[in-house]
Amino acid sequence: MSGRGGEHVFPLFKPPTTEPRERGWNSTLPRPSKRMNPVSDRQSQINLRVRDWRERHADAVCVAKLDGCQGRATDPSHRVPRSLMGGHGDDNLDPVCRRCHDWIEHNPIDAKALGLAASNETDTKT
Numbered sequence: 132m133s134g135r136g137g138e139h140v141f142p143l144f145k146p147p148t149t150e151p152r153e154r155g156w157n158s159t160l161p162r163p164s165k166r167m168n169p170v171s172d173r174q175s176q177i178n179l180r181v182r183d184w185r186e187r188h189a190d191a192v193c194v195a196k197l198d199g200c201q202g203r204a205t206d207p208s209h210r211v212p213r214s215l216m217g218g219h220g221d222d223n224l225d226p227v228c229r230r231c232h233d234w235i236e237h238n239p240i241d242a243k244a245l246g247l248a249a250s251n252e253t254d255t256k257t
Contacts, residue, residue, distance in 0.1 A: 180219050181207060188226045195231035195247055206232040210249045212239070 204226030211217030
C-alpha cells in the first residue's frame with residue numbers, strides 16, 4: 132500500500148490468511164514430558180480419603196459453631212494435628228466450615244480449651 136507522497140503505509144491489522152496453520156499459538160514452547168508437580172503415592176491416597184470423607188459428609192453441619200460460623204461443614208478438621216501423628220481416620224476428623232477450620236488452625240490452645248483439638252491420641256473424644 133502506498134500513501135501520499137509514495138511512503139509505505141502499514142495496514143492496521145494483518146488480514147487473515149487462507150493457509151492452514153501447522154502449529155498452535157504456543158507450539159514453540161517445549162511440552163513437558165512429565166507432570167509439572169507430581170504428587171506422591173502417599174499424598175494421592177490422602178487426597179482420595181479426604182475426597183471420600185467430603186462425599187460422606189456432604190450435608191454435615193459445622194460442629195464448632197464459633198463466631199462467624201458458616202453453618203455448612205466443608206472441611207475436615209484434625210483433632211490431633213498431622214504434625215503430632217494425627218491420622219486421617221473418621222475418629223480424628225470433625226466436620227467444620229472454612230472459617231471455623233481456619234480459627235482452629237490459628238488458635239490451637241483456645242481450640243483445645245473448647246474441645247475442638249487435642250494434643251495427642253489420649254485427648255481425643257470417645
